Amino acid sequence: MNEYNAVLSRNTEKAPMNDGLCSQTVAYSHYNNFSAQLPIDPVSGKLVEGGIKEQAEQCFKNIKEIVNSINHVMNDIVKVTIYVTNIKDTVAIDEVYKNVFPSYTPTRTVVAIDSLPMNASVQIDALLSYGEGTIPNAPQSGDLIKLTNNTINAPISLFSTQTVAFSHYNNLSTQLPIDPKSGRLISGGIKEQTIQCLQNIKAILESIDVPFDDIVKINIFIKNYDDLEAVNEVYTTFFPDSSIARAVAYFPARTVIAAKNLPMDALVQIEAVVSHGDGTPPQLVEDRHGLIIEANNTDAAPKNPLSTQTVAFSHYNHLSAQLPIDAKTGTLVTGGVKEQAEQCLRNMKVIIESIDHSLEDVVKVNIFLKNIEDMNAVNTVYKTFFPDGSPARTVVGISTLPMEALIQIDAVVSNAEGTPPIK
Incomplete structure (x- = not known):
């Protein structure tokens, strides 16, 4: 090993x-x-x-x-x-x-x-x-190097690079609904703003010769949660993007976060994590090409038609945010935040085990709480799943969650075997 x-x-x-x-x-x-x-x-x-x-x-x-x-x-x-x-x-x-x-x-x-x-x-x-x-x-x-890139076809900021590639991933700056020519928010409502965010992401990816369906994880920050249905309507016009992706109904892993406010008073902003099969120098040619995205869903955890439960690329798995939903009933579990936290973590565990991994492989956990005061109760449950506290962690309080849940959790998981081609 x-x-x-x-x-x-x-x-x-x-x-x-x-x-x-x-x-x-x-x-x-x-x-x-x-x-x-x-x-x-x-x-x-x-x-x-x-x-x-x-x-x-x-x-x-x-x-x-x-x-x-x-x-x-x-x-x-x-x-x-x-x-x-x-x-x-x-x-x-x-x-x-x-x-x-x-x-x-x-x-x-x-x-x-x-x-x-x-x-x-x-x-x-x-x-x-x-x-x-x-x-x-x-x-x-x-001596692997970072590859940074900006294109005039997407908004340019003094405080960020549009995309930074390292090894087999591109990490994109979150895209606001800004017209790159004017530098201002576009006119219109939530649909128009969502289109502009996704168009900006697409322009960045095209500038580095990466297809849109190489996105493995999407995070959507939305100011008014009631707008999510309209966002989703636009979302499905961008995903799946290619005939191959449509054939398998591929959607990236996804997390939706309710924002109190966004820069420039935008209604939505979207960030993406993107696979980078070419790698960054000096990785050898035989190590850089032909890696594939592996998407996985299991019936033992809640399914969402607009996201994949976990998407693996190279040495990482990216999980969609898990709500405290019972996979059998499709409804929230009964009880308070402890029961809900336990269900979120159970769903994560089931997904991770479905790809022959374990919770010990988790490297990062993001916890989104409706009431930040519930953190102590959540920690009591959390310790039973991660007794050694090894993953890195982020905790934030957000005002609204789907289905009026009290908590949602997403994670990044190590993937030792990598994705094909396996040498």
Whole structure:
């Protein structure tokens, strides 16, 4: 088994330790998945004093300490996600951001949500490239490079790169419904805005010669949850995109997040994680071509006609967000947040086991709670599924969930065997 990748969870005392509920960073293959960092002073365990600038600075200080502890640098970050409780705070955060990333800018998502743990005003998540990889006893290409790309056919931002490729994945900045020619929100309502978001994603992918159906995961941030039906109507005109995808009714894994507000007062924004079969140099030609996407559904977990339960590519599986739905009845389980959290995690477990993996292979968990005060109750359940707290984790509070659920959970899972062609 020593030819297989290994999950590598790590912590440093120079950043908040999370009470054993999660690891600060989990490396697998060529990526490090970080737990979202709150503006906590690791010495006191409390929020730092001051306003939004001080909080944003502390989040990035914590990230930098974690990055340093694994012998990497901040420019190895390929994606940043910024959660705020007040969208107007983005202006102040951007002043801090320019000092953190003065030249190179990762891909980025900014969203205002209902609440954050410890009543913080900001929380920052990161994904880091990991050139050395995690195959035990086997040195890997430590000099893999990031490939950054912008096209004038999609909106360009001073604070983010449209897409950053590393190894076998492209990570896209979240796309707003902006006309790339005018730099302004397009006119119209939710349908027109959704079309523009997806057109921007398509333009970015076309600029790097990647087909639209190479998307493995979609996250939709929506301001008014009642608009989801209209979003879905547009969504089905983009997916499936090719005749091959239509033949198998392929949809990416998907998570829908209710946003309190979005940049530029948009109604919707969409981000995508995209497979990159060509890899990034200096991966050898025989390692770069012919990898395929493997989509999987099981009857033992809830199915959604607009998403696949899990989509594998190369050494990762991306799961759709799981609601507390009983797969047999198609309805929410009875009980409160504990019962609902348990059902979400059971659904995840069933999906993961259906592809011959286990919960020990999970590298990142994202928890979306209707009431952030329910976190302690959720943690009680969570520990029974992840007793060693090894996955990285992000927790946010959002105002609305499908079916009036109290919680939804998605995950990223390691995939040691990779996807064909298997050498």
